[in-house]
Amino acid sequence: MHSDVEEMSESLVRIFENVLLTEGKSLSQGYFSDLSLAEMHTLTAIGPYEAKTMSQTAQKLGITTGTLTVSIDRLVRKGYVDRRRDDRDKRIVRISLTRNGKLACRMHSKFHRVLAKRILESYGDDDRRTLVGLVKEIDVKIEGLLLRYEGNEEKSTIRRTAREIVDETGNNKTDK
């Protein structure tokens, strides 16, 4: 019989992988199949409302502005992102979502909400609250672990690994 630690460990890894796979598959079969999952997450980081700077967005995604520039070039070409210089300070580049970008972003948020609803629908009110509370605690603990690596090379390695998995999921989709 598995110990609690083993079961928890296996479940965490499986949840992480399966959420990414489900997101990837839902994306490839949806309206925005020309977007990779990494690109969709870039749109989500920009968000459907006010324009963001490149550095704000790069920081949110845990990547360098150089890496983000490559991704934004592609998204501008695909018609999902609008990039323009700040009216007052020409050194600042602001990025925002086009109408199509907003649509993609909102459809993807809907996917996350549907996923959460599916998980919660089989529980009663009390169990729901307990579950949400426990999941939040897990989130805080993992965020805390990540913060311990703040400034270390390991943090960027973790981010890079996560990003590679996301990219890989996106690439697998296009291989089909």
Added chain:
Amino acid sequence: MDDPSGPRERTNDDIIRKKDRIFDDIVRELSQALNISPTDISMDLSLRSDLVMDSLQLYELVIDMEEAYDIRLPDEMLDDIDTIEDVVELVYRLTEQDK
């Protein structure tokens, strides 16, 4: 010249006029998006069951309303929307909130 009595109270006619304007905007959007006659669109129609709108079409309407009225329509609020009247009421409420 400023009105000495202060800001004018919003009358029922004002409210109805504003809601009518929102409704007209929605009718214009939907008749173009769904390729149906504006005269076939009424307040009581359900977006999903009568007009058979899918999520993408619903978000197109939402994004257009957000831009036209400078408001935000978060997903949590969209859960409660069924009819065109629900959209009119929600857009009206949100535009009034900013005042």
